Amino acid sequence: MRIELLIAQTILQGFDAQYGRFLEVTSGAQQRFENANWPAVQAAMKQRIHLYDHHVGLVVTQLKCITGQHFYDAAFLIRIKECYSELLPDYPRAEIAESFFNSVYCRIFKHRDLSADKLFIFSEQSARRPQNCSRPLSRRYPVKGHLIAALSKVLDDLPVRLPWEDATRDVDYIATALQQRFSAEWLADADIEIATEIFYRNKAAWIIGKIRSALQVFPLLMPVHLGQNGQLFADACLTEGNDASIVFGFARSYFMVYAPQPGALVEWLREILPAKTTAELYSAIGCQKHAKTECYREHLRFMDQTDESFIIAPGVKGMVMLVFTLPGSDRVFKVIKDNFAPQKEVTEAQVMACYQLVKEHDRVGRMADTQEFEHFILPKKNISPELMIELQREVPAKIEDLDDSIALRHLYIERRMTPLNLYLEQASDAQLYDVIEEYGNAIKQLAAANIFAGDMLFKNFGVTRHGRVVFYDYDEICYMTEVNFRDIPAPRYPEDELASEPWYSIAPGDVFPEEFRHFLCSDKRLRQIFESLHDDLFSAGYWRGLQQRISEGHVEDVFAYRLSQRFSRR
């Protein structure tokens, strides 16, 4: 056998092994849910994220044995890619297999010499239609005037091996929600289509479906939870596009959904999530490394169609990150500065560890996901003069000059939001109230999920297009359980209160929530709103209570929808 073919086959077999493990971990989601084993849910989430890099490493080691490291002839590399391409036409996950090939290549060549003849900068499989799955992607439930019967069948067919607390009640709730949303005529003729596989995340099993007429289609999402009694109940019925978009949002953990042909599932989902990019859809179903490939392709296509320049991101400049953007793009690019401001006592490695922690932790809808890139090329003609000066000043050690372009050794790409401090400057009274409520909720939900945000100033949060507040400054985050929440001791003497230095000793890890009152909201009006909604955040007891729950192993419920959308369980 030609060595090029052997190498191509080794890479594809390596990918098979990786995706096999990925499916295996994913398929355990049902049992973890049925056993209410929430710590195992969290462990599986982390484990699944690590699989990809681990298997890339295994393949690279194998290839080094096969080739004795003689990769360096361009014609040889081109032939390997040709051999690999020939293996893909009948392959069920060809698009991700291409990504895996790219990852192996990048690992060996340290992200250098990336050209379309040697790796899959763009997919060669994109023209092909998703193949029919051996197992159908969805099941249909025509309403034909009998909504209750159709919905009862949907719940009956749920593959989970647990009883319903009260299926009749839940069917009634769902039917009522649909009757309030759609006209009787429309509903009578509607067709319900439900994904065959359940989408598991955190403590919920999501029934993901569509409800359609001849001309229109709407999402039909029903989160199913487990009561204390070990019985199932439907918690909500979401049919708005915006609601679906939030459920599949970039600030949430990836779903565990069994997808032997992820491309087909992505296309199926696209119909109810039209505003999501391909990268976001792959990410939502856990194929986050392929999402990175798609994210880069989306960036290249954007650059191809624009003559915009990269500019410094609007807002307060970071002390740790240099952040830039393109005016028309919905992304920001974040580079770790070579040197930090003196008050930042972190190293580059610690900052990267914080970003990795966020990737693997449950983001509970409150922390933006990031994609990490190495050797990222920026054409010089697209860099604004101000940004170029900033790059040369702040990250010279990360820049490689390539004549017409520069390469940045390392950066993160993240969804762009409106920094909360800027949002507040423009907001109406109603928006102010809503966003301050959201801000406090974000801090609370992060804390309940064992994340202490550290630096909780407005500038470190963004507002999404749905008005949600999401945290994006990770260099000071830590686990809640690492913090010592203290009450400020009573002053010993009247002069203590007037002294410029505190009268009490402060150890590393000490945090005094009473102090938040002074620095979180300096504006009086905002402080009043904040105090009326979130006064509990100023009490050390509140934070210690959360710590207590976390250390007892309590995993908080996370709802990707408003509390008012929840069904009551009477």
Ligand SMILES: Nc1ncnc2c1ncn2[C@@H]1O[C@H](COP(=O)(O)OP(=O)(O)OP(=O)(O)O)[C@@H](O)[C@H]1O
């Ligand atoms: N996802 C985002 N969307 C929009 N703007 C952003 C985003 N991330 C960062 N920014 C902008 O870049 C600035 C610096 O980002 P970030 O807070 O991540 O950097 P930092 O160096 O960690 O900050 P700090 O000095 O507070 O530690 C933010 O204040 C904001 O204006």
